[in-house]
Amino acid sequence: MSTVYNFNAGPAVLPRSVILKAQEELADYKGCGYSILEESHRAKAFEEVIQAAEANIRQLMGISDDYAVLFLQGGASMQFAQVPMNLMVPGKKVGAADTGEWAHKAIKELKIQNADIDLIYDGSANHYKTIGDASQWKIDPNDAYVHICANNTIYGTEYQTFPETGDIPLVADMSSDIMSRVVDVNKFALIYAGAQKNMGPSGVTLVIIRKDLAERCPATVPTMLRYTTHIEKQSLFNTPPTFGIYIIRLVTDWMLAKGGIAAIQKVNEAKAELLYNAIDNSGFFRGTCDKADRSKMNVTFRIGDGDEELEKKFVAEAKAAGFVGLKGHRAVGGLRASIYNAMPFDGVMELVKFMKDFASKN
Amino acid sequence: MSTVYNFNAGPAVLPRSVILKAQEELADYKGCGYSILEESHRAKAFEEVIQAAEANIRQLMGISDDYAVLFLQGGASMQFAQVPMNLMVPGKKVGAADTGEWAHKAIKELKIQNADIDLIYDGSANHYKTIGDASQWKIDPNDAYVHICANNTIYGTEYQTFPETGDIPLVADMSSDIMSRVVDVNKFALIYAGAQKNMGPSGVTLVIIRKDLAERCPATVPTMLRYTTHIEKQSLFNTPPTFGIYIIRLVTDWMLAKGGIAAIQKVNEAKAELLYNAIDNSGFFRGTCDKADRSKMNVTFRIGDGDEELEKKFVAEAKAAGFVGLKGHRAVGGLRASIYNAMPFDGVMELVKFMKDFASKN
Numbered sequence: 212m213s214t215v216y217n218f219n220a221g222p223a224v225l226p227r228s229v230i231l232k233a234q235e236e237l238a239d240y241k242g243c244g245y246s247i248l249e250e251s252h253r254a255k256a257f258e259e260v261i262q263a264a265e266a267n268i269r270q271l272m273g274i275s276d277d278y279a280v281l282f283l284q285g286g287a288s289m290q291f292a293q294v295p296m297n298l299m300v301p302g303k304k305v306g307a308a309d310t311g312e313w314a315h316k317a318i319k320e321l322k323i324q325n326a327d328i329d330l331i332y333d334g335s336a337n338h339y340k341t342i343g344d345a346s347q348w349k350i351d352p353n354d355a356y357v358h359i360c361a362n363n364t365i366y367g368t369e370y371q372t373f374p375e376t377g378d379i380p381l382v383a384d385m386s387s388d389i390m391s392r393v394v395d396v397n398k399f400a401l402i403y404a405g406a407q408k409n410m411g412p413s414g415v416t417l418v419i420i421r422k423d424l425a426e427r428c429p430a431t432v433p434t435m436l437r438y439t440t441h442i443e444k445q446s447l448f449n450t451p452p453t454f455g456i457y458i459i460r461l462v463t464d465w466m467l468a469k470g471g472i473a474a475i476q477k478v479n480e481a482k483a484e485l486l487y488n489a490i491d492n493s494g495f496f497r498g499t500c501d502k503a504d505r506s507k508m509n510v511t512f513r514i515g516d517g518d519e520e521l522e523k524k525f526v527a528e529a530k531a532a533g534f535v536g537l538k539g540h541r542a543v544g545g546l547r548a549s550i551y552n553a554m555p556f557d558g559v560m561e562l563v564k565f566m567k568d569f570a571s572k573n
Numbered sequence: 574m575s576t577v578y579n580f581n582a583g584p585a586v587l588p589r590s591v592i593l594k595a596q597e598e599l600a601d602y603k604g605c606g607y608s609i610l611e612e613s614h615r616a617k618a619f620e621e622v623i624q625a626a627e628a629n630i631r632q633l634m635g636i637s638d639d640y641a642v643l644f645l646q647g648g649a650s651m652q653f654a655q656v657p658m659n660l661m662v663p664g665k666k667v668g669a670a671d672t673g674e675w676a677h678k679a680i681k682e683l684k685i686q687n688a689d690i691d692l693i694y695d696g697s698a699n700h701y702k703t704i705g706d707a708s709q710w711k712i713d714p715n716d717a718y719v720h721i722c723a724n725n726t727i728y729g730t731e732y733q734t735f736p737e738t739g740d741i742p743l744v745a746d747m748s749s750d751i752m753s754r755v756v757d758v759n760k761f762a763l764i765y766a767g768a769q770k771n772m773g774p775s776g777v778t779l780v781i782i783r784k785d786l787a788e789r790c791p792a793t794v795p796t797m798l799r800y801t802t803h804i805e806k807q808s809l810f811n812t813p814p815t816f817g818i819y820i821i822r823l824v825t826d827w828m829l830a831k832g833g834i835a836a837i838q839k840v841n842e843a844k845a846e847l848l849y850n851a852i853d854n855s856g857f858f859r860g861t862c863d864k865a866d867r868s869k870m871n872v873t874f875r876i877g878d879g880d881e882e883l884e885k886k887f888v889a890e891a892k893a894a895g896f897v898g899l900k901g902h903r904a905v906g907g908l909r910a911s912i913y914n915a916m917p918f919d920g921v922m923e924l925v926k927f928m929k930d931f932a933s934k935n
Contacts, residue, residue, distance in 0.1 A: 435653070
């Protein structure tokens with residue numbers, strides 16, 4: 212098997228050592244005689260897994276006891292609905308920043324729930340090329356909460372500063388940059404993230420929520436959709452996605468062994484710098500976003516002003532050379548390299564070499 | 574590694590050949606150079622997986638094109654809420670049969686959504702020991718739909734006949750006996766099941782729904798909770814739990830190779846007969862339910878009239894001998910052997926030997 216570098220936007224590359232460990236343990240989990248896939252979620256062996264996964268995440272992100280750490284299902288798309296169901300307050304607006312496709316979809320769900328929206332930023336007019344200094348945004352002091360999407364997977368932008376919401380709870384979708392950089396969790400009332408980019412396989416949603424905020428939920432919300440249900444039962448109200456949580460445990464073990472988020476952030480910055488420099492200095496490729504707001508996770512670019520034929524050729528030749536997943540999202544086209552935590556520095560270096568070679572030949 | 578038989582109620586035993594194949598493929602899926610855990614849900618390789626899983630299920634259960642086959646998240650507990658959100662009709666009652674803990678929880682969710690309930694059967698008075706002939710139950714002809722739980726994992730009962738609901742849509746939670754016996758899908762308007770008993774790992778919910786019924790959903794229901802969303806996008810509206818769907822594909826391949834549901838049902842009947850006979854003829858163990866309603870999936874029993882000390886000893890000695898997961902659910906105590914499709918006949922035979930030996934010594 213020759214080396215393949217996987218630049219998929221999610222589900223995405225996982226640390227090779229995690230995949231190999233999961234493979235080694237798959238048929239007989241720690242000598243129990245069967246697979247972790249077959250283990251009861253009430254068994255001691257799985258309790259150890261979920262508790263270790265939570266402890267790892269708390270340690271990595273510096274999460275205090277004021278917050279619950281939950282493993283739910285349904286991805287960010289479910290959170291778009293679940294957050295307003297739990298946190299909306301009659302007579303109050305919901306602050307929302309429209310910085311990309313997922314932020315926009317979250318706003319759409321707010322509208323379905325008849326929320327009165329305080330649109331604190333509208334990036335649709337400039338095709339989501341920029342975010343700007345979010346710390347300067349004006350927030351209605353009467354907002355029930357404010358929702359943002361920290362990294363825009365499709366458009367390739369990422370918040371460099373966060374809005375200053377004061378006492379207003381700040382809610383962030385961090386699906387595509389969770390644990391990729393040091394973030395002060397205390398600035399947020401709720402953070403959620405689908406696992407399939409920086410943490411594990413698809414099918415698990417991490418929710419970090421300030422416990423006092425969860426109490427806001429009206430009595431009419433179904434049991435499964437109330438955060439309080441899962442806080443009380445420590446994510447074991449019903450059968451959780453056990454295998455996904457097991458992989459998250461292995462990935463967070465790997466992150467701790469790498470030196471934690473601060474150390475991983477440095478590598479992420481170096482990877483992003485290398486790739487963006489290669490784009491900017493190529494005279495061939497062109498970044499799609501304002502430089503100041505560029506994402507360190509999803510690097511979006513075009514060939515020239517968007518030469519679709521040549522981009523198609525690039526994707527095909529890259530794949531043949533062992534670089535997969537470089538096609539841009541179908542909503543915007545172009546090219547995209549997702550360089551999450553588990554993408555090794557070497558992968559970006561090899562990609563840059565390939566890009567230079569491709570540019571010189573075309 | 575010595576043979577261990579896993580009688581867990583769910584997550585539960587999977588076919589050994591499936592576990593070994595998943596292990597073999599885990600680090601390099603069909604030569605692509607990385608794991609299926611890392612594959613995009615929009616990639617051809619995964620499209621092939623989800624389409625094969627759906628085709629297998631359609632073939633095994635004889636599902637017509639009038640029905641959609643969906644892979645969702647959240648388990649039966651989410652369906653308890655999602656079904657009424659989609660199918661309730663203002664001014665109409667919802668028929669519901671209370672045959673065990675999960676059926677009861679589904680009714681609790683109906684109450685949270687202010688449903689007017691037509692309680693067509695109440696098994697709580699006799700501690701859920703019996704179901705009886707459901708085909709004789711009276712149904713209010715004005716019910717919006719009728720909800721049942723086909724197999725009661727905790728109490729060990731299973732419907733032998735289904736209610737006759739005529740034109741009223743019949744909805745069934747088949748989490749713990751799906752694909753264990755031949756069922757006429759056309760009798761049902763909606764069937765749902767958590768995967769973690771007879772189909773795969775936890776984290777995937779199979780939903781089989783008559784497409785015309787899905788149109789009933791009010792516009793106020795969030796996008797992710799509308800069946801129409803997932804019908805339209807063939808379970809790819811957002812990132813599905815890809816690895817769980819991959820395992821379901823392997824399990825359903827295995828079922829087809831075994832000769833399909835009719836063939837598997839025969840083995841299930843033989844396994845259940847062997848185990849119930851051993852209980853009834855022991856003069857030591859005692860079944861907990863009416864014989865006519867006994868589940869072929871979850872065999873619940875006690876020692877004597879419920880000798881807790883001896884039951885504890887049984888569970889511990891069984892575990893030491895390689896039979897795990899025999900403790901009854903914490904809500905009822907006692908003993909339980911879950912003998913799903915993937916439990917080999919030999920496993921039940923060996924358990925019966927162990928039980929005889931234990932009885933003679935105690």
